[in-house]
Amino acid sequence: MDGPVLPLGPPRAERADAARNRVVLLAAARELLAEQGAGKVTMDGLAERASLGKGTVFRRFGTxxxxxxxxxxxxxxxxxxxxxxxxxxxxxxxxxxxxxxxxxxxxxxxxxxxxxxxxxxxxxxxxxxxxxxxxxxxxxxxxxxxxxxxxxxxxxxxxxxxxxxxxxxxxxxxxxxxxxxxxxxxxxxxxxxxxxxxxxxx
Amino acid sequence: MDGPVLPLGPPRAERADAARNRVVLLAAARELLAEQGAGKVTMDGLAERASLGKGTVFRRFGTxxxxxxxxxxxxxxxxxxxxxxxxxxxxxxxxxxxxxxxxxxxxxxxxxxxxxxxxxxxxxxxxxxxxxxxxxxxxxxxxxxxxxxxxxxxxxxxxxxxxxxxxxxxxxxxxxxxxxxxxxxxxxxxxxxxxxxxxxxx
Incomplete structure (x- = not known):
């Protein structure tokens, strides 16, 4: 068995990660909203402020x-x-x-x-x-x-x-x-x- | 004065034309609506049914x-x-x-x-x-x-x-x-x- 070692409890770990990202993204969105108004909030700007990948932002919010x-x-x-x-x-x-x-x-x-x-x-x-x-x-x-x-x-x-x-x-x-x-x-x-x-x- | 003869009262003639087109287009739209339902009514279909140009339909309704x-x-x-x-x-x-x-x-x-x-x-x-x-x-x-x-x-x-x-x-x-x-x-x-x-x- 030389395959990659499966991480313990990947689903649970993923969920915790997703939950953490959600909190970080919503907090970053509220910051941008307060600073710049809704019209200036973009997917890119949100990814940058939250220090997360653009893919993460798109997967989370869609649009x-x-x-x-x-x-x-x-x-x-x-x-x-x-x-x-x-x-x-x-x-x-x-x-x-x-x-x-x-x-x-x-x-x-x-x-x-x-x-x-x-x-x-x-x-x-x-x-x-x-x-x-x-x-x-x-x-x-x-x-x-x-x-x-x-x-x-x-x-x-x-x-x-x-x-x-x-x-x-x-x-x-x-x-x-x-x-x-x-x-x-x-x-x-x-x-x-x-x-x-x-x-x-x- | 060899230029084209101006038609009498062009604005009035235009307005009458536009009014006639409006009546024709709305009647055609109601026919299509009754026959096919709203989902099937298109600008092209309406122009064809009303026997008017597509440009006329677009100018009248925009979208x-x-x-x-x-x-x-x-x-x-x-x-x-x-x-x-x-x-x-x-x-x-x-x-x-x-x-x-x-x-x-x-x-x-x-x-x-x-x-x-x-x-x-x-x-x-x-x-x-x-x-x-x-x-x-x-x-x-x-x-x-x-x-x-x-x-x-x-x-x-x-x-x-x-x-x-x-x-x-x-x-x-x-x-x-x-x-x-x-x-x-x-x-x-x-x-x-x-x-x-x-x-x-x-």
């Missing part, structure tokens, strides 16, 4: 848009963590209407803060920048289910309210100035609160 | 997506005409809540019927298939203004309700099966009615 999708995904997870197990009223421990109001405000902030990254995550295949609203819809659905909404189709209502919350920020605000940038979070958060309270009142 | 955008635009105008001056409750002559309910039902039907064309009208530049919701938002805003909604930010609410109406059909339904295709119009129209009546009740 330039994939870099931003990965950043968005990481932040979505942190956001969902706050919703699922953070302090109330965003997290558990408050009433459903109060939690819906808090969710809308937090989500508005998240979407506005992530607008640049979400736009850069578009690669022409996806019609919508940030996610597909599935997690938002499931959360809104769960909370609406805890409110006593006699006669409502709670699944359809959850879909519509999620669109009411995310749609203006995803679809409309980037192309119009009906709501000025600096007060849009506050204005939308308030209007969301009004909408939720009207829908949920007995 | 393949432009064909579908023109079809959608034509249908949007017919739809808006029904809203602005058709019979009530979609047109004028009914109360604002009744008109909002009727508008939502009609708009659901329009968006579902035009889903194939709307998708084909996407050319990678626009993030959203059908329009930007501006006409819907203006109409919803007008009707909400006729309801006595104490304390509401009617502009923001109109933006959110428009997103609630159009968002699920534009963004979500094409990628999920939460609502089966054959009952989605009825289900969304009913849920829209419930939403509007909850928001508008005194």
């Amino acid at each position: 330039r848009a994939g870099i931003f999708l990965a950043l968005l995904d990481e932040d979505e997870r942190v956001f969902q963590e706050r919703v699922l197990s953070g302090p109330p009223p965003l997290g558990p421990g408050a009433g459903p209407v109060e939690r819906l109001v808090a969710y809308g405000r937090a989500r508005c902030c998240f979407l506005v803060e992530h607008q640049e990254v979400a736009r850069a995550a578009l690669d022409g295949r996806a019609p919508v920048p940030a996610g597909d609203g599935t997690l938002s819809r499931m959360h809104v659905r769960t909370l609406l289910g805890q409110v006593n909404l006699a006669g409502a189709d709670v699944d359809a209502l959850a879909l519509q309210l999620t669109a009411a919350l995310e749609g203006p920020l995803l679809l409309y605000l980037s192309t119009e100035d009906a709501v000025a940038a600096d007060d849009r979070i506050e204005r939308f958060a308030r209007s969301w609160q009004d909408l939720v309270e009207r829908v949920c009142r007995a | 393949r997506a432009g064909i579908f955008l023109a079809l959608l635009d034509e249908d949007e105008r017919v739809f808006q005409e029904r809203v602005l001056s058709g019979p009530p409750p979609l047109g004028p002559g009914a109360g604002p809540v009744e008109r909002l309910v009727a508008y939502g039902r009609a708009r659901c039907c329009f968006l579902v019927e035009h889903q194939e064309v709307a998708r084909a009208a996407l050319d990678g530049r626009a993030p959203v298939p059908a329009g930007d919701g501006t006409l819907s938002r203006m109409h919803v805003r007008t009707l909400l203004g006729q309801v006595n909604l104490a304390g509401a930010d009617v502009d923001a609410l109109a933006l959110q309700l428009t997103a609630a109406l159009e968002g699920p059909l534009l963004l979500y339904l094409s990628t999920e099966d939460a609502v089966a295709a054959d009952d989605r119009i009825e289900r969304f129209a009913r849920s829209w009615q419930d939403l509007v009546e909850r928001v508008c009740r005194a």
Whole structure:
């Protein structure tokens, strides 16, 4: 047996390597994003900053848009963590209407803060920048289910309210100035609160 | 003066020509769409069917997506005409809540019927298939203004309700099966009615 010695546990070693590269690449991408803005981040620039090969960057992200999708995904997870197990009223421990109001405000902030990254995550295949609203819809659905909404189709209502919350920020605000940038979070958060309270009142 | 005789009123003649070509091209596009589906409609095929030059088709529509955008635009105008001056409750002559309910039902039907064309009208530049919701938002805003909604930010609410109406059909339904295709119009129209009546009740 003169063949090459097989390294012990290559799959596990590879996974650890891949995980390390992922952390290094995302950290490097965040640095470049903060320093230069999304428009200047390139696959080459990212490889250089992370001191990794271009092949590694391409395998990890596929396209330039994939870099931003990965950043968005990481932040979505942190956001969902706050919703699922953070302090109330965003997290558990408050009433459903109060939690819906808090969710809308937090989500508005998240979407506005992530607008640049979400736009850069578009690669022409996806019609919508940030996610597909599935997690938002499931959360809104769960909370609406805890409110006593006699006669409502709670699944359809959850879909519509999620669109009411995310749609203006995803679809409309980037192309119009009906709501000025600096007060849009506050204005939308308030209007969301009004909408939720009207829908949920007995 | 041996030069060529100038035709009388060339600009007017040109405009009439362009208008005629437009009518011919849109009619040909509708024929091809009905016979073969959106996926099979091409610039070349359209030129051949309309018995016009390829250059004429390119000048008129710019891109393949432009064909579908023109079809959608034509249908949007017919739809808006029904809203602005058709019979009530979609047109004028009914109360604002009744008109909002009727508008939502009609708009659901329009968006579902035009889903194939709307998708084909996407050319990678626009993030959203059908329009930007501006006409819907203006109409919803007008009707909400006729309801006595104490304390509401009617502009923001109109933006959110428009997103609630159009968002699920534009963004979500094409990628999920939460609502089966054959009952989605009825289900969304009913849920829209419930939403509007909850928001508008005194």
